[in-house]
Amino acid sequence: MNGGILHALLEFAFYYPLVMSLIWMSGGIIYFLRWERREPSRVRPRPLPDYPMVTLVVPCHNEGAQVRETIAHLASQQYPNFEIIAINDGSTDDTGAQLDQLMDQYPALRVIHMSSNQGKAMGLRAAALASRADFLVCGDGDALLDDYATHWMMMHMLESPRVAAVTGNPRIRNRSTLLGKLQVGEFSSIIGLIKRAQRVYGRIFTVSGVIACFRKSALHDVGYWNTDMVTEDIDVSWRLQMRHWEIRYEPNALCWILMPETVRGLWKQRLRWAQGGSEVLLRYTTRLFKWRQRRMWPVAFEYVMSLLWSYTMSVIILLWVLGCFMPLPPSLYVDTLLPQWHGVVLGAICLLQFLISLLVDRRYETRIGRNYYWMIWYPLVYWLLNTATSVVALPKAIMKRRGTRAIWVSPDRGLR
Template sequence: MVESALLAIQHSWPYWLALVFFAAYPIVTSLMWITTAVLYRLRWEPREPAAADARREWPLVSVLVPAHDERAVIARSVAAMLRMDYPRFEVIVVDDGSSDGTLDALAPLRADARLRLVRKEVNEGKAMALNDAIPLARGEILMCLDADAEPDAQMLRHIVPHFDAPRVAAVTGNPRVRNTETFLARLQAMEFSSIISLLRRAQRIWGRVVTVSGVVAALRRSAVVDVGGFSPEMPTEDIELTWKLQKRFYDVRYEPRAICWMTVPLSWRGLYRQRRRWARGLMQVLHKHADVMRHWRYRRLWPVFVESSLSILWAACFVVLSAIWTASYALGLPPVGASPIPNLWGMTIATICLAQLFTGAWVDRRYDPDIVRFVPYAVWYPLVYWMFQSVTTVLSLSYLFRRPQREAVRWRTAREGAAS
């Protein structure tokens, strides 16, 4: 009975349609990302605004640092922020109901007049912490950094010139992995070069980006106020704000020279929780902003909306097809379209995937020379990471059809790989 059902499924037209999409999507998208990202790197990246000291005046920048239970990392991070080579900035740390003495860890730095500390008694979430900090900020440019972020000394000098263009509302930096001690952390280091950084370059060619990076993003204060600030009910406030800004026709840019070091999860459990939140947040943003596909004036958002939707569909195909093939092998039935020995399309997908990973490392090596050391880990990415990412996406699929909750999304920090 089960065998006949499996055979019927594998000879149906939906199965063959899913099989073709499963094989074609990674090949087409990887080639598109590689070519457009390389084009951006060769033609536009060297022409980004120069970090010249000859500017007559540097505007005041307010660095906003929302924190919740970050005692293990925040002192090192804020010390790095205060060492930034920029003439006019302040650092505002908002302690959002921490129970571990987060602000106490900053006691050695309180003598610096540029540091301001805000204590909130109730945990209301990252978005609310940022919204509460905005009225306290003195600068028109808001530099939002996570509590584990360690910015490069020249970061603000690379980012601030972008805001000379009045339509620019946000500039996202280039997050790099600091704690690369483990296999999982090195896979994530390759991911940030070969997926996230490469994709942001490609999206700049398309004209719109899916999201600024929550760990390092500069914002124009007036633009943030214009769109209603951060959305407390969204689990990924950075994605939501990016879409709100772009729907108001503000420009969002990527500055690869704005390096910021961050801490990534070192356990599969920690990574799972992080990626579930990312997947949930993206799906709720797509649900909330599905109207962009109905209006011509939002046409520049169509590529990122379609690509994000197809990536979710591909993850679902990956999990479903893998389940069918596993069941077939368990029953001794050779599955249709699958083979334990890589065939032509399987080798093609793997080759294109590795080409994308190598391209990402090549593009970012000028900013993070150590990334080249982790290139050998690239072979594990399609074998290990794809399935993990797909499973977390599929487990979050229900959020694609749900409206965001009404109450604020509160956070619960589970920091791993803390600074020593």
Template sequence: MRGVTPRGHWWVLACVLTVFLLALFLATSVLHGVGSAGTTQSQGPDDLVPGAVAGGGPVVDARGGAPVGSAVRPGTVALTFDDGPDPAWTPEVLRVLAAKQVPATFFVIGEHVAEQPDLVRAELAAGHEVGLHTFTHADLSAAPVWQVQLELAASRAVLAGATGRSTTLLRPPYSSTPDAVSNRDWQAVRRTAALGYLTVLSTQDSLDWEAGRAEDIVSQAVPPQGQGAVVLMHDGGGDRSRTVAALGRYIDTLKERGYRFTTLTEAVGLPPQTAPAPRLDRWYGAALIALLQGAVAVPTATAWLLAAVAVLTAGRLLLLAAAAAAHRRRTAGRARPDPGLPVSVVVPAYNEQETIVACVRALLAGGCPDIDVVVVDDGSGDGTAAAARTVADPRVRVLTQPNRGKPAALNAGVAHAAHDLILMVDADTVLAPGAVARLIADFADPSVGAVAGNTKVANRTGLLPLWQHLEYVMSFGLERRLFDLLGASPTVPGAIGAFRRQALESCGGISADTLAEDTDIAMALCRAGWRVVYRSDAHAATHVPTTVRALWHQRYRWAYGTLQSVWKHRRAVKEPGAAGRLGRRTLPYLVLFQLVLPLAAPAVDAAALYGLAFRTTTAPVYTWAAFSLAQLALAAYALRQDRESLRHLWLVPLQQTLYRAALCLVTAHALVSAALGAGPQWQNPTTAPAEPPAVPAAV
């Protein structure tokens, strides 16, 4: 094989997962980052606070030389609302204000503006004033300089994107009255003043953020007789039903006492502090709003994805278990093996010097006297052909050819095979005694075109081979039983598979169109009207990769080849008979469980890890535990079905995390490579073969 995959696929996958995690972070911040706000910060030392601030008015201007605190005019009240806009409570507050014909000033949180831009526009359209309350309700007195700058820049941007306006009014979260300003608060005032902002405090805190009655809110917000006031209330950050209930009563009470309600800037005698935003700020803000609104949809989509994955995985486990039981009952009376039937064995070999002798000798000792073994050395660079010739037996022939890839080697072997029943075996595979006779027994049915055997892992030493051993028994073995029941097996494994020569010829032999020639030929046989069946009692032990690199290379070829084969035979969905069963039963299963589900798994895993790290949800933990138990049960059942030991069951939870995650990345690798228009292919060192069929990105 020659790899022509560009490195871009890793960047695509990394970018997708990064964007997904960023969206989760933004959504978590938007949905859970802002709670009920109040003056919960301790005051601390205040010896550095100027007297003009501590004893001055609630609007502090420190942008020039000496700070100035603007006081509210007597008999004037400026209603201010923090922590909005909120889809439940802001409209209620606006309704009361409109009914009482009272203007107010809303200090909005940037995240909420991005979620509810229409509400901010409604506030301005009703004649109210808007100021900033940071982006995430951050404590500016404790935040580093870079965070303060980022909070205000993002808040200014989303306000510009939502309304086309900018403002210099800023109310720091957790702020209170001027006499409560501490040294840290004063430092924050100076930092924000350097960025061009007026700091807005309050003179009357309604304490509506505390649990209390509407009457308590009214009494706490009433200023001393005749004095002006900046009243702090909230239209977001929690249940504001008591605020809404108190607001109308409060306005009526103060109007009866002769107070006048106005906006904040008018109350302290300042000119309006809003202005048209620069065009760049409006564009940037609109893009930021779109990003945040998209991010907010991610947790819901992720929850649906997790639910879909859970349902599909549970359904698959139940389906495989039921199919295994049904297959065992159906195949109990299968055709008895006849070791006397003549059979040819084709063994393609490429650099298999170490394993070819054991493979050939096992075939000769398998109990079939009329056997013909054709070893095809496909341009090996070692002594594969010489090793095969050391098996001194007239039933063994060794052919050599320049390297043309496995399909060409198989076709060459079939052309030289002496019999009509042809067994194809990989050179690193050792067949169990009697396996050949069991495979060819099913050809007594003239409708059978191919028989798939049961592949076992030979080298079960080390964690990686043991994981593959469990996979071969749990996944491959159970799925082949299911496909056999469906009447459309999509794969005849290269390690052990038997074919009728007539069936092969009807499909034009082994095709090099895909990298999964064993899947391609099985699908072609189904479409040609032949039955492809599975023989679970015909065992073959094959060597599996022992390094991550080798496993990745193998599974990448399998995944890409499966993708090619599904695309090549996609028209089977419209065809009748065995082809229709392949197209309408098997192909959807392959697409769903071998392509789509593995592609969704990294996103689900990332969401689960994110939820655990930030403690946003415990659902993934319970889901993982439930499916680990289900996988354990299925593994035990599958091992018993194949008469295997249960001593490796303890590896199943690890297999379902580390090993499964790696295979999911392999599938994503193959899909992204296909989308980018490049992938591996069988390669002749001297003559490049035809390109494999293109796989559109939509697949």
């Protein structure tokens, strides 16, 4: 019986990433053929029938080193009707002073100062209430928005009144280390491909917090951002879609971001992402059982399966470690973690996925191929990292007291 359980664990550990890779690749190819190839990339987009006012929102907490560059890119948007609202959320550096100085340079800029650290969700709420526009483009204090990003996302907003949000295409700026190079491939072959596939198959797990456009009436319908969720972007994405609003992905809406390039910084970031996903799943599971929420079932099911896979891998690794130091029954003995034929198959599929994403994403980044050969390390580094963070995050999400304010913690910005 125990042998059958171990065999089932090993089979699940193999087939889950295999099946999901095939789903993501097929969905990404369908998305490209159906929508993406029709639009020329990195050139001036087609004119819009109307240009309603848009508020560009940038919450800032201790962003003194980046904020001038961020505001400059917002001000250079090739969209004729916008304002900028920056929220200085209890910064302890010179962020607030720099923003006040920038108001003289950029007439479209307004600044909201908060006396203490209230968290990104509260900052976004304050900006939404102060906004004079019906649409918000939200980013981060270290993100550089492409000149036509607002234009690309507003195309979707004007196409259908049911579109509540459009998520853009984050690109990695800092690539000085192996972790930085791996994240270039990850955002292309994993995150970008997943968003394309989810757009094809029905629902998107989350908008990107660093670049997303929102319809303010849709945000009002769901009560704006919750201030007690670790990842406000995942939470608002689920609530919008559970209210039957639509979220779309626009790969031409580019945004250049800084990411952690240390193991410690990466661990903290991915642990927060994993905890945010678990919090959302725990909070809305009971509502998902309703037939009206059936379009959210694939997204929720995939996330549950990813959690089960992480715990399955943890059990397999634990059995292998125990087997190295103490005798175990043959039915529980894992002789090696080194790749056998299963590992060769997964490695080949993984590289095929990276190749497909590279062919698609070279439209947005012509020299992305130079990062391809680094991706052979991706399964070793990131699968282990995501397994560990998922295992740790679920208990943290379960034990977190509801209503606890999620406040800013300055992240690792990597090496520039």
